Amino acid sequence: MMLASDVSVADLPARIGDERVLTGPLDHDALATGTLSVAEMIAAGRHLFVARFTKADGAGRPAATAAEVPTRRQLGDTPAFHRTSGPDANACAGCHIQQGPGGSGDFAMNVFVAPQDMEWAFDSVAPDLSMERGTTAIHGAGLLELLAREMTRDLQAQRASAVAEARRTGDTVRVGLASKGVSFGSLAVDPDGFLDVSDLAGIHPDLIVKPFSQKAVTRSLRQFTVTAFNTHHGLQATERFGTRWTGGADFDKDGVADELGPGDVTAAVLFQAALPPPRQRLPDHPVLRAAVEEGERLFDLVGCTSCHVPALELESALFTEPGPYNPPGTLGTADTDAVVAVDLVALWPERVTRSANGKLLVQAYTDMKRHRIADADRPHFANELLTQNFVPRDQFRTAPLWGVGSTAPYGHRGDLTTLREAIQHHGGDATAVRQAYDALSPDDRAKIIEFLKSLKIEG
């Protein structure tokens, strides 16, 4: 992808009648050597996020499904667009738009997730065929990914030292896993290296903290972005759909080869990582301000903060792309030495808070893990009948609440119009906390709502 400013006058005749919105790949290796400034890379990524892709760009995937692993379509004639099986949109910003490009989406922007093969969803949106999800906001995602990387590093180091200790002592070692004050259960290691993972909490046995998707199954913005380009637009990135993995350059058979290069994906990721984090906006009027402050105290008092942890400390805000934990099919540090590095704090210094000891605070109101959030008494959040990546159906990621005052509708399906409904549907592991909330006076519950309303995304 080139920027408009790169087009020389001599190129103009060839562009007459050209309906591509992409004009050729950005080179990831060149980006890593600084050919574009940070602002230019983010601008290029923004262009990719808002562009309405065309057939001439390679939009559409007549021979491929939406599945994360390159998969052939079995059906014959398929429509160019299909609201459930996709391609289902013209631009990323077609859905992520409520607070500007990168924002959350209306119920009309819901996605029907069926990771194995979206062909199922052609005939029906019934929950036994697809999982319906509301469009989340991406603001602050760069900081969430950095937190996840640091937490993954900590947990895997704890496992490694337990393995070493079990080997050295010849005894089974049980180790508690925790990072940044958040517990992920425990692990038992036998001297022969066998791991008992039955007491892990809120994380897969790979011990990779996955910050993205409401099911917490996606490791990085890059992994999500490559999937989203294919799912929603039929634009296939070479790092997953190219010759290396599929033996050809046009896996989706739409006549356009190598639709997105690694540099394009890098730019799209940087745009998203650079979206400013949400923050609290205190109301001007002292009465409302006092209510927000009291609501924040009550939010802690009843135990909401046991999952919606107000702030986690981040060691470094240097966002390096690609990241260290990407799976095959998503460019990772195992594939390339060329790394683009952006200091996120330098992008919005006024949004960053520090702890008393100078550590950076990410005030996202999440513990970065999954919880059982529904049960027979409160079944609303267990509406899905399919299992995504073997996460139990009643478990979801602790929703980051830092922009919740801007992102209605609520809940993973986006089917709740008020914050109080979202709270009322907390069951499972949140039952005792919800009961403590219910036991408050109506005025005190209103103050908690007023506090949540103060957590804002400003584009």
Ligand code: HEC
């Ligand atoms: C048809 C609507 C739609 C389009 C188009 C769309 N998204 Fe999304 N996006 C969603 C929904 C719905 C979710 C929540 C998915 C989930 O929770 O499983 C989401 C989640 C995400 C997330 C994870 C955010 C989080 O909170 O975990 C990222 C990153 C993302 N989208 C990037 C993109 C990019 C990049 C594009 C374009 C290539 C794109 N999206 C296009 C609807 C859309």
Ligand code: HEC
């Ligand atoms: C056991 C952990 C846990 C506790 C305790 C908890 N939550 Fe949550 N919360 C979650 C999870 C998980 C979700 C995601 C639910 C879904 O959509 O699937 C969530 C979602 C939410 C949402 C909806 C966010 C959105 O963007 O849609 C709000 C609002 C919320 N919680 C507020 C609260 C309040 C207020 C309390 C205290 C009364 C509380 N939570 C206690 C885990 C918890």
